[in-house]
Amino acid sequence: MIPARLDLHHLRAFKTVAEQLHFKKAAELLHITQPGLTRIIKKLEEDLQVDLFERSTRQVRLTAAGFLLLQEIEQVFVHLERGIELAQKAKFGDIGHLIIAYNDYAVQDVLPRTLEHFKQQYSNITTDLLYMPTQQQIQGLQQGSLDLGFGFAFSDDPEELGVQWKPVCHDDPIVLLQSDHPLAKEKSIPLVELANERFVVGSKTHWQVWRRYFYSLCRHAGFHPNSVQEASTITGIMSMVAANIGIAVLSQSLRKYVHRDLVAIDLDLSGQHPQSFINIMWQESNANPCVPLFIQTISSELMAASA
Numbered sequence: 001m002i003p004a005r006l007d008l009h010h011l012r013a014f015k016t017v018a019e020q021l022h023f024k025k026a027a028e029l030l031h032i033t034q035p036g037l038t039r040i041i042k043k044l045e046e047d048l049q050v051d052l053f054e055r056s057t058r059q060v061r062l063t064a065a066g067f068l069l070l071q072e073i074e075q076v077f078v079h080l081e082r083g084i085e086l087a088q089k090a091k092f093g094d095i096g097h098l099i100i101a102y103n104d105y106a107v108q109d110v111l112p113r114t115l116e117h118f119k120q121q122y123s124n125i126t127t128d129l130l131y132m133p134t135q136q137q138i139q140g141l142q143q144g145s146l147d148l149g150f151g152f153a154f155s156d157d158p159e160e161l162g163v164q165w166k167p168v169c170h171d172d173p174i175v176l177l178q179s180d181h182p183l184a185k186e187k188s189i190p191l192v193e194l195a196n197e198r199f200v201v202g203s204k205t206h207w208q209v210w211r212r213y214f215y216s217l218c219r220h221a222g223f224h225p226n227s228v229q230e231a232s233t234i235t236g237i238m239s240m241v242a243a244n245i246g247i248a249v250l251s252q253s254l255r256k257y258v259h260r261d262l263v264a265i266d267l268d269l270s271g272q273h274p275q276s277f278i279n280i281m282w283q284e285s286n287a288n289p290c291v292p293l294f295i296q297t298i299s300s301e302l303m304a305a306s307a
Helices: 008-020 023-030 034-048 064-091 110-121 134-143 208-221 234-242 252-257 290-306
Strands: 053-055 060-062 096-102 125-131 148-154 164-170 173-178 188-190 198-202 226-231 248-251 262-268 276-282
Touching: 008 023, 008 034, 008 064, 023 034, 060 064, 096 134, 096 290, 110 125, 110 164, 110 290, 134 148, 134 208, 134 276, 148 164, 148 208, 148 290, 164 290, 173 208, 173 234, 173 252, 198 208, 198 234, 198 248, 208 248, 226 234, 234 248, 234 262, 248 252, 276 290
Parallel strands: 096 125, 096 148, 188 262, 198 226
Antiparallel strands: 053 060, 148 276, 164 276, 173 248, 173 262
Protein backbone atom coordinates (compact mmCIF):
# COMPACT_ATOMS: atom_id res chain seq x y z
CA MET A 1 0.00 0.00 0.00
CA ILE A 2 1.45 3.40 -1.02
CA PRO A 3 1.72 5.90 1.85
CA ALA A 4 -0.63 8.85 1.39
CA ARG A 5 2.12 11.45 1.79
CA LEU A 6 4.66 9.78 -0.51
CA ASP A 7 5.32 12.11 -3.43
CA LEU A 8 7.80 12.85 -6.21
CA HIS A 9 9.98 14.83 -3.80
CA HIS A 10 10.62 11.69 -1.71
CA LEU A 11 11.26 9.53 -4.75
CA ARG A 12 13.72 11.97 -6.28
CA ALA A 13 15.62 12.22 -3.00
CA PHE A 14 15.84 8.43 -2.68
CA LYS A 15 16.90 8.04 -6.33
CA THR A 16 19.68 10.60 -5.98
CA VAL A 17 21.08 9.02 -2.80
CA ALA A 18 20.83 5.56 -4.37
CA GLU A 19 22.80 6.73 -7.41
CA GLN A 20 25.45 8.64 -5.47
CA LEU A 21 25.62 6.35 -2.40
CA HIS A 22 26.76 9.47 -0.58
CA PHE A 23 24.43 11.70 1.42
CA LYS A 24 26.55 14.85 1.18
CA LYS A 25 26.94 14.64 -2.61
CA ALA A 26 23.26 13.81 -3.05
CA ALA A 27 22.25 16.77 -0.87
CA GLU A 28 24.38 19.11 -2.98
CA LEU A 29 22.75 17.84 -6.18
CA LEU A 30 19.31 18.31 -4.66
CA HIS A 31 20.19 21.76 -3.29
CA ILE A 32 19.14 20.86 0.25
CA THR A 33 21.08 20.36 3.49
CA GLN A 34 22.48 16.97 4.37
CA PRO A 35 20.44 16.76 7.61
CA GLY A 36 17.32 17.65 5.65
CA LEU A 37 18.04 14.86 3.15
CA THR A 38 18.68 12.42 5.97
CA ARG A 39 15.28 13.26 7.48
CA ILE A 40 13.55 12.70 4.10
CA ILE A 41 15.11 9.26 3.65
CA LYS A 42 14.38 8.30 7.26
CA LYS A 43 10.75 9.36 6.87
CA LEU A 44 10.50 7.39 3.61
CA GLU A 45 11.84 4.26 5.29
CA GLU A 46 9.38 4.70 8.16
CA ASP A 47 6.46 5.12 5.78
CA LEU A 48 7.47 2.08 3.72
CA GLN A 49 8.45 0.12 6.84
CA VAL A 50 11.66 -1.11 5.17
CA ASP A 51 15.34 -0.19 5.38
CA LEU A 52 16.49 1.18 2.06
CA PHE A 53 20.16 1.81 2.92
CA GLU A 54 22.84 0.23 5.02
CA ARG A 55 24.80 3.09 6.60
CA SER A 56 28.20 3.07 8.23
CA THR A 57 30.80 5.74 8.96
CA ARG A 58 32.62 4.79 5.77
CA GLN A 59 29.96 3.97 3.18
CA VAL A 60 26.33 3.83 2.17
CA ARG A 61 24.91 0.78 0.45
CA LEU A 62 21.51 -0.16 -0.89
CA THR A 63 19.65 -2.96 0.84
CA ALA A 64 17.94 -5.59 -1.27
CA ALA A 65 14.67 -3.72 -0.78
CA GLY A 66 16.36 -0.45 -1.75
CA PHE A 67 17.82 -2.00 -4.90
CA LEU A 68 14.42 -3.29 -6.03
CA LEU A 69 12.76 0.05 -5.29
CA LEU A 70 15.40 1.88 -7.31
CA GLN A 71 14.74 -0.29 -10.37
CA GLU A 72 11.06 0.59 -10.33
CA ILE A 73 11.53 4.27 -9.50
CA GLU A 74 13.90 4.67 -12.44
CA GLN A 75 11.05 3.52 -14.68
CA VAL A 76 8.73 6.03 -12.98
CA PHE A 77 11.04 8.87 -13.95
CA VAL A 78 11.50 7.52 -17.47
CA HIS A 79 7.73 7.54 -17.95
CA LEU A 80 7.42 10.94 -16.30
CA GLU A 81 9.99 12.50 -18.62
CA ARG A 82 8.31 10.83 -21.58
CA GLY A 83 4.95 12.17 -20.49
CA ILE A 84 6.31 15.71 -20.18
CA GLU A 85 7.93 15.43 -23.61
CA LEU A 86 4.68 14.22 -25.18
CA ALA A 87 2.68 16.97 -23.50
CA GLN A 88 5.07 19.63 -24.81
CA LYS A 89 5.03 18.15 -28.29
CA ALA A 90 1.25 18.04 -28.26
CA LYS A 91 1.13 21.71 -27.24
CA PHE A 92 3.16 22.71 -30.28
CA GLY A 93 1.49 20.24 -32.64
CA ASP A 94 4.46 17.87 -33.00
CA ILE A 95 2.10 15.01 -32.17
CA GLY A 96 -1.64 14.90 -32.60
CA HIS A 97 -4.42 14.19 -35.04
CA LEU A 98 -6.06 15.97 -37.97
CA ILE A 99 -9.43 15.33 -39.59
CA ILE A 100 -9.18 16.46 -43.20
CA ALA A 101 -11.98 16.60 -45.75
CA TYR A 102 -11.49 16.61 -49.51
CA ASN A 103 -13.47 16.54 -52.73
CA ASP A 104 -12.91 15.15 -56.21
CA TYR A 105 -10.78 18.10 -57.31
CA ALA A 106 -8.31 18.08 -54.43
CA VAL A 107 -7.78 14.33 -54.18
CA GLN A 108 -6.43 14.02 -57.72
CA ASP A 109 -3.19 15.91 -57.07
CA VAL A 110 -3.04 18.58 -54.38
CA LEU A 111 -3.94 16.60 -51.26
CA PRO A 112 -1.81 13.46 -51.86
CA ARG A 113 1.29 15.56 -52.54
CA THR A 114 0.77 17.76 -49.50
CA LEU A 115 0.10 14.80 -47.20
CA GLU A 116 3.29 13.10 -48.32
CA HIS A 117 5.40 16.16 -47.47
CA PHE A 118 3.56 16.70 -44.19
CA LYS A 119 4.13 13.09 -43.06
CA GLN A 120 7.83 13.44 -43.81
CA GLN A 121 8.05 16.40 -41.42
CA TYR A 122 5.54 15.32 -38.74
CA SER A 123 5.48 11.54 -38.60
CA ASN A 124 3.76 11.57 -35.17
CA ILE A 125 0.66 13.37 -36.43
CA THR A 126 -2.05 11.02 -37.63
CA THR A 127 -4.75 11.96 -40.13
CA ASP A 128 -8.28 10.88 -41.01
CA LEU A 129 -9.46 11.68 -44.54
CA LEU A 130 -13.15 12.19 -45.27
CA TYR A 131 -14.73 12.71 -48.69
CA MET A 132 -17.35 15.47 -48.87
CA PRO A 133 -18.42 18.33 -51.14
CA THR A 134 -17.07 21.82 -50.49
CA GLN A 135 -20.26 23.13 -48.90
CA GLN A 136 -20.41 20.24 -46.42
CA GLN A 137 -16.75 20.81 -45.61
CA ILE A 138 -17.54 24.42 -44.72
CA GLN A 139 -20.31 23.28 -42.39
CA GLY A 140 -18.02 20.70 -40.75
CA LEU A 141 -15.33 23.33 -40.17
CA GLN A 142 -17.86 25.72 -38.65
CA GLN A 143 -19.27 23.01 -36.37
CA GLY A 144 -15.80 21.82 -35.30
CA SER A 145 -16.10 18.28 -36.66
CA LEU A 146 -13.30 18.96 -39.21
CA ASP A 147 -9.86 20.49 -38.83
CA LEU A 148 -9.10 21.20 -42.48
CA GLY A 149 -10.85 21.05 -45.82
CA PHE A 150 -9.67 20.87 -49.40
CA GLY A 151 -12.31 22.26 -51.68
CA PHE A 152 -13.19 24.71 -54.41
CA ALA A 153 -13.51 28.48 -54.30
CA PHE A 154 -13.55 31.35 -56.75
CA SER A 155 -13.03 35.08 -56.76
CA ASP A 156 -16.07 37.36 -56.79
CA ASP A 157 -18.19 34.72 -55.05
CA PRO A 158 -21.24 36.66 -53.86
CA GLU A 159 -21.57 34.37 -50.81
CA GLU A 160 -18.92 34.44 -48.09
CA LEU A 161 -17.59 30.97 -47.29
CA GLY A 162 -17.65 31.66 -43.57
CA VAL A 163 -14.22 30.09 -42.98
CA GLN A 164 -10.61 31.00 -43.62
CA TRP A 165 -9.27 29.82 -46.96
CA LYS A 166 -6.04 29.97 -48.90
CA PRO A 167 -5.64 29.22 -52.62
CA VAL A 168 -3.40 26.23 -53.24
CA CYS A 169 -3.51 26.26 -57.04
CA HIS A 170 -5.49 27.71 -59.92
CA ASP A 171 -8.07 25.38 -61.38
CA ASP A 172 -9.28 26.75 -64.71
CA PRO A 173 -12.33 24.92 -66.08
CA ILE A 174 -12.65 22.60 -69.05
CA VAL A 175 -15.67 21.69 -71.16
CA LEU A 176 -16.60 18.03 -71.43
CA LEU A 177 -17.94 16.99 -74.84
CA GLN A 178 -18.97 13.80 -76.59
CA SER A 179 -16.16 12.57 -78.81
CA ASP A 180 -18.31 13.12 -81.92
CA HIS A 181 -19.35 16.65 -80.96
CA PRO A 182 -18.70 19.23 -83.74
CA LEU A 183 -16.28 21.10 -81.43
CA ALA A 184 -14.47 17.99 -80.18
CA LYS A 185 -11.36 18.64 -82.30
CA GLU A 186 -10.81 22.19 -81.03
CA LYS A 187 -7.86 23.00 -78.77
CA SER A 188 -9.84 25.63 -76.87
CA ILE A 189 -13.39 26.94 -77.07
CA PRO A 190 -14.69 30.38 -76.08
CA LEU A 191 -17.44 29.86 -73.54
CA VAL A 192 -19.79 32.11 -75.50
CA GLU A 193 -19.77 29.55 -78.34
CA LEU A 194 -21.52 27.13 -75.99
CA ALA A 195 -24.45 29.46 -75.31
CA ASN A 196 -26.91 27.31 -77.27
CA GLU A 197 -25.76 23.98 -75.79
CA ARG A 198 -27.59 21.88 -73.21
CA PHE A 199 -25.69 21.48 -69.95
CA VAL A 200 -25.42 18.76 -67.33
CA VAL A 201 -24.68 20.39 -63.97
CA GLY A 202 -23.89 19.26 -60.46
CA SER A 203 -26.77 19.01 -58.03
CA LYS A 204 -27.67 21.84 -55.66
CA THR A 205 -26.99 19.64 -52.65
CA HIS A 206 -23.45 18.58 -53.53
CA TRP A 207 -22.22 21.26 -55.94
CA GLN A 208 -23.29 24.58 -54.43
CA VAL A 209 -20.00 26.44 -54.79
CA TRP A 210 -19.22 25.04 -58.22
CA ARG A 211 -22.72 25.91 -59.49
CA ARG A 212 -22.28 29.52 -58.37
CA TYR A 213 -18.99 29.59 -60.26
CA PHE A 214 -20.44 28.01 -63.41
CA TYR A 215 -23.40 30.39 -63.58
CA SER A 216 -21.08 33.32 -62.87
CA LEU A 217 -18.89 32.30 -65.81
CA CYS A 218 -21.92 32.16 -68.08
CA ARG A 219 -23.09 35.60 -66.93
CA HIS A 220 -19.70 37.05 -67.75
CA ALA A 221 -19.95 35.40 -71.19
CA GLY A 222 -23.36 37.02 -71.71
CA PHE A 223 -25.80 34.12 -71.54
CA HIS A 224 -27.81 31.97 -69.13
CA PRO A 225 -27.07 28.24 -69.56
CA ASN A 226 -29.75 25.75 -70.54
CA SER A 227 -29.30 23.24 -67.69
CA VAL A 228 -31.23 20.13 -68.65
CA GLN A 229 -30.01 17.57 -66.10
CA GLU A 230 -28.34 17.39 -62.67
CA ALA A 231 -26.10 14.76 -61.11
CA SER A 232 -24.56 14.49 -57.65
CA THR A 233 -21.25 12.84 -58.66
CA ILE A 234 -18.50 13.28 -61.21
CA THR A 235 -19.25 9.80 -62.54
CA GLY A 236 -22.90 10.68 -62.96
CA ILE A 237 -22.11 13.88 -64.86
CA MET A 238 -19.69 12.10 -67.19
CA SER A 239 -22.17 9.30 -67.84
CA MET A 240 -24.88 11.77 -68.80
CA VAL A 241 -22.55 13.63 -71.14
CA ALA A 242 -21.53 10.31 -72.71
CA ALA A 243 -25.23 9.54 -73.18
CA ASN A 244 -25.55 12.77 -75.19
CA ILE A 245 -27.88 14.39 -72.66
CA GLY A 246 -25.73 17.52 -72.65
CA ILE A 247 -22.22 18.86 -72.15
CA ALA A 248 -20.58 19.87 -68.87
CA VAL A 249 -18.11 22.39 -67.52
CA LEU A 250 -15.83 20.79 -64.93
CA SER A 251 -12.57 21.24 -63.10
CA GLN A 252 -9.23 21.10 -64.93
CA SER A 253 -7.97 18.73 -62.22
CA LEU A 254 -10.33 16.02 -63.48
CA ARG A 255 -9.03 16.10 -67.04
CA LYS A 256 -6.99 12.91 -66.91
CA TYR A 257 -9.92 10.92 -65.53
CA VAL A 258 -12.34 11.69 -68.32
CA HIS A 259 -14.51 8.87 -69.67
CA ARG A 260 -13.04 7.27 -72.83
CA ASP A 261 -16.04 8.33 -74.94
CA LEU A 262 -15.55 11.98 -73.99
CA VAL A 263 -13.04 14.74 -74.68
CA ALA A 264 -11.96 17.55 -72.37
CA ILE A 265 -11.16 20.87 -74.00
CA ASP A 266 -9.85 24.10 -72.46
CA LEU A 267 -12.28 26.97 -72.17
CA ASP A 268 -11.16 30.30 -73.56
CA LEU A 269 -11.99 32.71 -70.75
CA SER A 270 -10.28 35.79 -72.14
CA GLY A 271 -11.50 39.04 -70.61
CA GLN A 272 -13.06 39.56 -67.18
CA HIS A 273 -14.07 36.35 -65.44
CA PRO A 274 -13.88 34.85 -61.93
CA GLN A 275 -10.67 33.06 -60.99
CA SER A 276 -11.11 29.53 -59.64
CA PHE A 277 -8.94 27.72 -57.10
CA ILE A 278 -8.35 24.52 -55.25
CA ASN A 279 -8.00 25.84 -51.73
CA ILE A 280 -7.36 24.78 -48.16
CA MET A 281 -9.95 25.85 -45.59
CA TRP A 282 -9.94 26.04 -41.81
CA GLN A 283 -11.79 27.67 -38.94
CA GLU A 284 -9.80 30.45 -37.32
CA SER A 285 -11.06 29.51 -33.84
CA ASN A 286 -9.79 25.90 -34.15
CA ALA A 287 -7.33 25.33 -31.26
CA ASN A 288 -5.74 22.18 -32.70
CA PRO A 289 -1.99 23.05 -32.85
CA CYS A 290 -1.53 20.69 -35.81
CA VAL A 291 -3.65 22.93 -38.06
CA PRO A 292 -1.11 25.78 -38.46
CA LEU A 293 1.64 23.21 -39.07
CA PHE A 294 -0.30 21.76 -41.99
CA ILE A 295 -1.04 25.21 -43.39
CA GLN A 296 2.63 26.14 -42.99
CA THR A 297 3.62 23.02 -44.95
CA ILE A 298 1.38 24.06 -47.85
CA SER A 299 2.63 27.65 -47.71
CA SER A 300 6.24 26.45 -47.90
CA GLU A 301 5.42 24.30 -50.92
CA LEU A 302 3.75 27.22 -52.66
CA MET A 303 6.74 29.47 -52.01
CA ALA A 304 9.13 26.81 -53.31
CA ALA A 305 7.02 26.28 -56.42
CA SER A 306 6.93 30.00 -57.20
CA ALA A 307 10.65 30.57 -56.61
